[in-house]
Amino acid sequence: MASPFDELKFRDPERARALSGALAREVEAAGRTISLMHVCGSHEQAIARFGLRAAFPRNLDVIMGPGCPVCVTDTPEVDEAVALAAQGARVCTYGDMLRLPGNSKSLADAQSDGGNVEVVYSVSQAVDLARQRPAEQVVFFASGFETTAVATAAVLLSGVPENFSVLSAHKYVPAAMDVVSEMKETNIEGFIAAGHAATITGWGIFEPFAARTRTPVVVAGFEPLDVLAAVLELVRLVRARRPEVMNCYPRCVSKEGNGPALEKLWKVFDVVGGNWRGIARVPRGNLELRSEWDHVNARRRFRIDTAAVGGASRNVLAEHCICGTIMSGLAKPSDCTLFGKECRPDAPVGACMVSSEGSCKIWHVYGGPPDLREVA
Amino acid sequence: MCLGVPGKVLSISDDGMSAQVDFFGVQKELRLDIVDVPVTVGDYVLNHVGFAIRRIPPEEVGETLALFDQILKEAAAGDLMAEDVRGEMAAGKGGGESGRG
Numbered sequence: 001m002a003s004p005f006d007e008l009k010f011r012d013p014e015r016a017r018a019l020s021g022a023l024a025r026e027v028e029a030a031g032r033t034i035s036l037m038h039v040c041g042s043h044e045q046a047i048a049r050f051g052l053r054a055a056f057p058r059n060l061d062v063i064m065g066p067g068c069p070v071c072v073t074d075t076p077e078v079d080e081a082v083a084l085a086a087q088g089a090r091v092c093t094y095g096d097m098l099r100l101p102g103n104s105k106s107l108a109d110a111q112s113d114g115g116n117v118e119v120v121y122s123v124s125q126a127v128d129l130a131r132q133r134p135a136e137q138v139v140f141f142a143s144g145f146e147t148t149a150v151a152t153a154a155v156l157l158s159g160v161p162e163n164f165s166v167l168s169a170h171k172y173v174p175a176a177m178d179v180v181s182e183m184k185e186t187n188i189e190g191f192i193a194a195g196h197a198a199t200i201t202g203w204g205i206f207e208p209f210a211a212r213t214r215t216p217v218v219v220a221g222f223e224p225l226d227v228l229a230a231v232l233e234l235v236r237l238v239r240a241r242r243p244e245v246m247n248c249y250p251r252c253v254s255k256e257g258n259g260p261a262l263e264k265l266w267k268v269f270d271v272v273g274g275n276w277r278g279i280a281r282v283p284r285g286n287l288e289l290r291s292e293w294d295h296v297n298a299r300r301r302f303r304i305d306t307a308a309v310g311g312a313s314r315n316v317l318a319e320h321c322i323c324g325t326i327m328s329g330l331a332k333p334s335d336c337t338l339f340g341k342e343c344r345p346d347a348p349v350g351a352c353m354v355s356s357e358g359s360c361k362i363w364h365v366y367g368g369p370p371d372l373r374e375v376a
Numbered sequence: 377m378c379l380g381v382p383g384k385v386l387s388i389s390d391d392g393m394s395a396q397v398d399f400f401g402v403q404k405e406l407r408l409d410i411v412d413v414p415v416t417v418g419d420y421v422l423n424h425v426g427f428a429i430r431r432i433p434p435e436e437v438g439e440t441l442a443l444f445d446q447i448l449k450e451a452a453a454g455d456l457m458a459e460d461v462r463g464e465m466a467a468g469k470g471g472g473e474s475g476r477g
Binding site: 042045046049094095121122123124125128144147148150151154157158196199200251252258259260261264356357361362365366 | 380393407409410411412422424425426427429430433436455456457459460463464466467468469
């Protein structure tokens, strides 16, 4: 019997070439440039890592939108976490959040100022810390899209110690797709939705969006062939003017999603309007704890004094950062004058250079679009 | 954070709330509160931030494992996808690291 590791059928170069050829013919037949957007850092990683832009025809733009939950966490949200650390709370958060710039400080700065800041891989670890340190206030600074918010909801539902609370920066992706699709200048004709996030929400969640905005959505996996096949199907839907939702990742995603998980999510969280860094105010874009959970909501439990940590210093470099324009699909990382120069993964100016899911960091690590096709 | 990482269920706690899961030789305890269907020993699950979020249907286990094994094998230091995969693997409790199998 073959080892499971031999089953790399989603990498077969023959099938990749066939898909790439079919894609070229579809786009050429359209006779114009087609712009598609994906909303997932892992998709950008897959596209950049496997050099898929070299397999896309010249008249096809596949742009990364607001698909990095860390990148869209707004400055005042970071300030709240920094303020809580300065006020003596132990702030736990996922690793990518540590160096995300606030108004004048990141959580890493708060840590060097003597604040208690801990990186955790799971919200459960933050709860354990609270149990081990009953005399301290432990605040989990929660980031991530709805898939990750389900985990936060689950720990709250299963009971947490009194000294544990949540500062939610969870975001809701479908709401941001609405905002981007309404930006006329982006001219996005189709969306690629993230496979594993849809594992929880199900692909049915995109149906109202597709119908309302007349924009097709294809759910895709993360293998090179998954991405190529999804892009091809999406171009076909665009050309046929069929604003439908297609599931190109049936091995992980169903229409209904994970019902019990969704039930937990909406028991604890509600959608509220919020600012997404650099992009816009996104109606229904933030996931905030429902009022029944005020007792574990750090925003209700503490008087958070962000003025004390905001500082008046003007960050001149940050004024040149175009992360928001990049995440709206209006510019590429390489269009930024700071990219790879003043702004690097070891010294990030903007949010997109901080996270492994940020488009600037991904392009910095793997290179941006290949130039090969330009000379062909 | 978009990637869930597959692992094999080795044992399930008496209260049914958590499972010991093997991820390419690294053992971790995952919570089972949000998995879509009940799991048993020998099943494969997708892990996201220390929680099993999906039982992987048996016919899909091979290709799912192959993807992640390849990412980890090919990945040079600093590869972002491999970094995210390792982050997810670290998300469970405990850590009987027996090396990559």
